[in-house]
Amino acid sequence: MRNSCIRLRQLLRSKMTNSTLPTHFDGEIDLGIIGGTGLYKLDCLEQVAILPEVQTPWGKTSSPITISKVTGGRNPFHVAFLARHGLHHQYPPSKVPFRANIAALKHLRCKAVLSFSAVGSLQSYIKPRDFVLPQQIIDRTKGLRDHSYFNDEGLVGHVMFGDPFSRSFADYIHGFHHVLENPDSPLPCLLHHDRELTVVCMEGPQFSTRAESRMYRNLGAHVINMSVIPEAKLARECELPYQMVCMSTDYDAWKEHEEPVTVESVMSHLANNGRNANSLASNVVQSMARELPEFMKSGDGLKGSVKFSISTKPEAMSKETLQKLRFLFPDYW
Numbered sequence: 022m023r024n025s026c027i028r029l030r031q032l033l034r035s036k037m038t039n040s041t042l043p044t045h046f047d048g049e050i051d052l053g054i055i056g057g058t059g060l061y062k063l064d065c066l067e068q069v070a071i072l073p074e075v076q077t078p079w080g081k082t083s084s085p086i087t088i089s090k091v092t093g094g095r096n097p098f099h100v101a102f103l104a105r106h107g108l109h110h111q112y113p114p115s116k117v118p119f120r121a122n123i124a125a126l127k128h129l130r131c132k133a134v135l136s137f138s139a140v141g142s143l144q145s146y147i148k149p150r151d152f153v154l155p156q157q158i159i160d161r162t163k164g165l166r167d168h169s170y171f172n173d174e175g176l177v178g179h180v181m182f183g184d185p186f187s188r189s190f191a192d193y194i195h196g197f198h199h200v201l202e203n204p205d206s207p208l209p210c211l212l213h214h215d216r217e218l219t220v221v222c223m224e225g226p227q228f229s230t231r232a233e234s235r236m237y238r239n240l241g242a243h244v245i246n247m248s249v250i251p252e253a254k255l256a257r258e259c260e261l262p263y264q265m266v267c268m269s270t271d272y273d274a275w276k277e278h279e280e281p282v283t284v285e286s287v288m289s290h291l292a293n294n295g296r297n298a299n300s301l302a303s304n305v306v307q308s309m310a311r312e313l314p315e316f317m318k319s320g321d322g323l324k325g326s327v328k329f330s331i332s333t334k335p336e337a338m339s340k341e342t343l344q345k346l347r348f349l350f351p352d353y354w
């Protein structure tokens with residue numbers, strides 16, 4: 022009786038995800054991938070399960086999580102993919118359930134998170150369709166987003182965030198710069214990589230004014246989006262090495278004699294960016310499957326860091342708080 026109930030539940034769930042794949046996965050996941058605007062699935066990987074929107078102590082993830090298996094190494098390598106804005110792009114940037122998304126990837130025991138984002142370029146040399154591996158962030162969000170797991174009364178924590186991305190992960194991704202293509206243009210697609218590259222995160226959903234766009238250039242920023250905050254902060258609070266691949270779609274609003282960015286201008290580059298994101302992810306993942314990079318084995322210097330950033334004594338935390346934290350760190354408290 023119990024087994025037939027479970028089978029029925031699984032059948033109903035697979036109907037919800039329109040797939041005959043299992044809706045649970047018991048193995049260990051190696052890499053989490055977050056797709057942004059225009060990247061709602063990865064075509065390059067063999068899917069083995071689809072977890073319907075995962076329930077976490079911080080709500081449900083923005084999309085089902087697709088688990089894929091990559092063979093070729095000594096052990097199978099597993100990837101968990103989720104779509105930041107939902108499969109139908111239903112979550113605006115200020116309402117993406119960022120905490121649930123990162124918590125789910127942490128709970129699945131991902132060893133790192135690779136994130137993709139469509140961005141506006143604030144510099145002439147970063148052309149639409151170029152990719153950028155930023156190493157710094159300027160936060161211009163407006164405090165509307167839940168941006169921490171450690172910002173409740175009775176649970177205070179301060180993680181370091183001076184270097185918000187993983188340098189080792191960026192170096193690793195840059196090793197595959199040659200896979201980017203631009204078949205219908207004489208211009209090559211470049212993968213910009215430098216320790217000063219800075220992404221501004223604005224609240225949106227409206228794009229910037231020309232004055233704001235010029236101000237961000239004066240601040241020394243290179244690209245702009247609406248999603249790296251709080252994603253990068255939450256990944257850090259989960260001790261997850263995190264790197265965003267920014268995919269340029271437009272020149273924002275700073276170019277004096279050009280029209281400011283519109284959704285149409287963004288869309289016109291999404292197909293090419295999506296193809297390049299797929300080949301980049303496929304190459305990165307296959308290489309990781311052959312041999313796990315050192316930063317994923319070691320945790321990139323982040324392992325254990327959170328335990329020592331919490332100021333509140335465990336005796337002062339409520340049972341409910343501790344229970345939530347155990348979803349992220351089953352071994353710490």
Ligand SMILES: CSC[C@H]1O[C@H](OP(=O)(O)O)[C@H](O)[C@@H]1O
Nearest residue numbers: 057058114138139246247248287
């Ligand atoms: C449709 S353009 C603005 C939108 O695109 C980017 O989304 P994502 O970072 O998820 O690729 C940007 O952050 C905005 O949310």
Ligand SMILES: Nc1ncnc2[nH]cnc12
Nearest residue numbers: 139140141245246247273
């Ligand atoms: N110009 C822009 N500003 C903010 N987010 C973006 N995503 C793509 N282009 C963008």
